[in-house]
Amino acid sequence: METYRDLPQSTYSLQTTESVRTGTWRTFRPIIDTKKCTRCYTCWKFCPDVSIELREEGDYPKVDYDHCKGCGICANECPTVAITMVREDSIC
Amino acid sequence: MLDLMTGNAAAAKAAMLARVEVIAAYPITPQTSISEKLAEMVANGEMNAKYIKVESEHSAMAALIGASYIGARTFTATSSQGLALMHEMLFWAAGARRPIVMPVVSRALGPPWNIWTDHMDVMGERDTGWMQLFCENNQETLDLILMAYRVAEDKEIMLPAMIIEDGFILSHTFEKVDVPAIEEIDFYLHPFNPDVKVNFRKPRRYGSLVMPDWAMEFRYNNALAMEKAKKKWVEAGIAFKKAFGRDYSSLVELYRCEDADVALIVSGSAAGTAKVAADRMRERGRKVGVAKLRTFRPFPTEELLRLGERVRTIGVFDRSYTFAQGGAIYGEVRNALYPLASDVKVKGYIGGLGGRDITEAEFEKMFEDLLAIARSGSMTKDVEWVALKDGSWRWF
């Protein structure tokens, strides 16, 4: 793009928000202990960022660390206390 | 007391010094630290005010109109999208003659989404009946908010005022600010005591219907109040100078215009940059000056006409665009100078939109352009966009 003539009429993104790796924003990450997990899917239901993945009914929930911002809601809601929040080991 | 503070901190400080009684605010970048600072001061007792947590800027203004009717001194702050959301209520506040004072941290409206400074938000509200003043630096942000209460609450005026500080450039920049003591401000600002106050024992309707046969007369009164405000701002400025030493005794601040061949009218933070450019031009023997427009509403027609009688080539730098003739200030300056039309050349420059930086070098080029117009006596373009990426290297 060099001049105003090269621009579209207004801005739009070429990718969805999935391309923004908000996981890099984290200070703490959730770790799910599958030994304690009962697969009730409460964490998946409560995650505000759609960052807990379930491929099929019956799977253990998995954290999508590319997008999880580490808010801790899943850990807070888990009825069997199967999720712990652990400090990330580097700031970047 | 001398301190180093951001424009937002200065705005919050001014609210405290003015002993504001009711605050209703909603956060928005780059205003948020004003709301946060006020909340902190109310919570820790530094301010004896009621802080209403509202769900939108529209509600913020509505709440303050109500509070103002009770006789409380009111304050809020916003920017761009938030100001636009308040739009309907801005007309109400002015029409109801409520002297609300509101710093507006100027910011562009999207799309394209933009959080940086631009005057389009406040220019979109120039016909509401609100007084509008631009700050060059954080000291002015503090001082003008204090002066605004004095003028707004004057019984002959009773109009709300917005004090405009450029987003990020002033709101988030630390600058030296001399903060007066609250005891000194108590001499400068008396408590708000309006004639019309809501009285629960005698309930009335306020802002009620007018028939067309009296509608114009109400509007005319508001127009007169805005005209009277010109004199009141000058008086408030002279009194401020007596009390605190800083000179705000004119609506337009003239910098090196006494013997100037050309002058550039600038509002806001860019005025400081323009003054530095003017000094550089002067060092090279070019006689240029900067006319800093402090009050945009009321519009300083008389002071500009006096300028136009001496300086025959005037440029106007705008951080806005009207989709008519150039930027907002340019159109109004040309209009105000029309009686001198055959003697004065006026050119508009548009720049700094959406937070685009405007540099000393670019101001020097504007001055050179104006000097060329003064020499040749003719202009090829009435309005130019400064440093627009159009493939030319004109401004680089």
Place this chain on the structure above:
Amino acid sequence: MIEIRFHGRGGQGAVVASELLARAAVMNRLHAAAFPFFGVERRGAPVTAFCRIDLKPIRTHSEIYFPDYVVVLDPDLVSMTNVLQGLKPDGALLINSAKESCDLQHVKWGKVATVDATSIALKYGLGSENAPIVNTAIIGAFSKICPQVPLESVIESIMKASPGDKRANAEAAKEAFETVKGVW
């Protein structure tokens, strides 16, 4: 007028560094202004902050393109960003690094000073192993290379406005002033 640019990561205190430096200049009876790169900031993301110092009041509000000094709070940034961008030919660079200046791979510059601000910060308990707060140490070192901001003013500024443990931050600044290397 001198202009300074700081490079840091969100959370390291680059913006506070610029503010404390501006205060130090004001305490030394000069004029100063400080501002961050205006934009959305985030922990871990690269952050730029700026400072202007002058004998006369500062009126300009344009951005800083040609700084006289560049201060880098995190050595990793040297490979990620062009920290030398716009630095005046006779300008100086100060980097938080444990290495001597000639060992720094990506930096080819005449006037380079280094200080191990990270170790100093950790020694005085500023921040944590993962996130040391190096800003006060860095401005202590900066006062060694910049006559406009003497150490006493930096200490005064820290004791007035530094967040956290003011005493520890002041000690960090002093130690950095004493141990900064490569000074010309």
